[in-house]
Amino acid sequence: MSNRWAVRAGRAFDGEKFLAGGATVVVEGDRIIGVEPAAHALPDDVRVTEVAGTLLPGLVDCHVHLVATGAFPGAPGSLEWAGTADVAALDEVITENLRSQAVAGVTTVRDLGDVGFRVLAHRDRQGEGLPRVLAAGPPVTTPGGHCHFLGGGIDPADPPSQERAVADRSDRGVDVVKVMASGGFLTPGSDQLGAQFESAVLRRLVDAAHAAGLRVVAHTHSITGAEVALDAGIDGLEHFTCLAEGGAPAPPELLERVAAAGVTVDPTLGNDPSRFPPVSQMPPHILEMLDRIGISDRDAHFEQMARNSLRLREHGIRVVSGLDAGAMPAKLHGHLWRSVAELVRGGWPVGEALATATSVAADDCGVDSGRLAAGRLADLLVVDGDVASDVEALGRPSAVWVGGVPVAG
Numbered sequence: 001m002s003n004r005w006a007v008r009a010g011r012a013f014d015g016e017k018f019l020a021g022g023a024t025v026v027v028e029g030d031r032i033i034g035v036e037p038a039a040h041a042l043p044d045d046v047r048v049t050e051v052a053g054t055l056l057p058g059l060v061d062c063h064v065h066l067v068a069t070g071a072f073p074g075a076p077g078s079l080e081w082a083g084t085a086d087v088a089a090l091d092e093v094i095t096e097n098l099r100s101q102a103v104a105g106v107t108t109v110r111d112l113g114d115v116g117f118r119v120l121a122h123r124d125r126q127g128e129g130l131p132r133v134l135a136a137g138p139p140v141t142t143p144g145g146h147c148h149f150l151g152g153g154i155d156p157a158d159p160p161s162q163e164r165a166v167a168d169r170s171d172r173g174v175d176v177v178k179v180m181a182s183g184g185f186l187t188p189g190s191d192q193l194g195a196q197f198e199s200a201v202l203r204r205l206v207d208a209a210h211a212a213g214l215r216v217v218a219h220t221h222s223i224t225g226a227e228v229a230l231d232a233g234i235d236g237l238e239h240f241t242c243l244a245e246g247g248a249p250a251p252p253e254l255l256e257r258v259a260a261a262g263v264t265v266d267p268t269l270g271n272d273p274s275r276f277p278p279v280s281q282m283p284p285h286i287l288e289m290l291d292r293i294g295i296s297d298r299d300a301h302f303e304q305m306a307r308n309s310l311r312l313r314e315h316g317i318r319v320v321s322g323l324d325a326g327a328m329p330a331k332l333h334g335h336l337w338r339s340v341a342e343l344v345r346g347g348w349p350v351g352e353a354l355a356t357a358t359s360v361a362a363d364d365c366g367v368d369s370g371r372l373a374a375g376r377l378a379d380l381l382v383v384d385g386d387v388a389s390d391v392e393a394l395g396r397p398s399a400v401w402v403g404g405v406p407v408a409g
């Protein structure tokens with residue numbers, strides 16, 4: 001008996017494009033060994049699973065917080081809770097979140113905000129049928145700065161502490177370094193419209209990380225934060241919300257700079273609207289920020305973000321999708337499909353939007369998945385419906401495999 005098996009679907013997306021007439025994907029061990037037309041005849045000893053719906057590569061969520069669950073009730077926020085939680089509680093939450101991601105068809109997650117490097121332990125013992133994990137450890141921030149409660153604060157006036165922060169992460173084996181270039185919505189007292197570090201400080205961090213073979217991604221909501229991060233030679237921009245006094249349209253000259261520098265942008269789009277609080281219930285520091293940028297309405301803000309996302313595409317910027325899962329109630333683990341759907345709502349062609357969460361994301365993360373192609377990891381997803389005409393079908397998974405291992409629904 002052959003140990004090869006195959007999954008056959010009448011509709012398929014290979015990570016870059018839809019395959020007319022679907023596909024038969026042949027798997028051996030943890031790898032795809034062939035991608036054939038749907039009608040392709042296979043030897044009798046190859047077990048074939050016929051599926052309805054659309055077959056795709058498993059999704060890659062480039063921005064998650066496994067220590068936090070968006071389902072966590074009330075204040076303090078989930079990430080703040082994680083900063084105070086013990087190891088057993090963190091491990092429980094991390095495992096539960098990985099499970100939510102896997103059943104949703106997210107077969108790789110990049111964690112960009114950890115506590116005590118707990119996520120690294122889960123990465124190293126990847127559970128059967130759970131997603132692959134890439135981990136940054138605690139984000140580097142200023143004392144009292146954005147997400148300081150995750151434990152990644154460094155002294156901006158003390159260069160050795162900055163180099164130590166990178167060396168510590170490198171010694172522990174992180175996959176990427178995350179730095180908070182601006183304040184954030186989740187941290188009262190941090191300035192979402194400003195910059196947390198001077199570019200010389202960020203440059204020291206980036207140089208040290210590059211010397212250790214690590215890429216650096218920067219959280220930034222502000223234009224100023226993005227400029228400082230670009231000055232410092234950053235590799236990726238998270239959120240890239242482009243907030244400034246008076247508005248949040250992405251300035252053309254900034255977009256040109258990002259494109260010329262070859263910097264990846266992860267706009268962290270997508271929210272569950274039923275779990276997003278109305279403006280009237282938002283905390284005072286967020287209302288104050290909305291007032292400064294001149295936006296009083298949450299939907300107007302989301303529309304601006306969608307318009308910005310289309311400008312990224314128009315400027316030829318490499319875009320990857322990450323939900324920021326766990327950061328808040330409207331961003332549940334496993335809901336990466338909402339980021340992709342939001343790009344489509346903003347005007348992106350469906351295939352290109354899907355690529356931001358499959359082939360482009362996998363390449364950017366350095367993971368050998370994200371494509372239906374011989375030699376790639378057999379991370380596969382089947383969803384109920386025709387994704388080409390209904391992108392929300394991406395949120396209706398019916399079968400998932402990680403490295404050829406089925407994920408039990």
Ligand SMILES: [Zn+2]
Nearest residue numbers: 112113324327
């Ligand atoms: Zn985040």
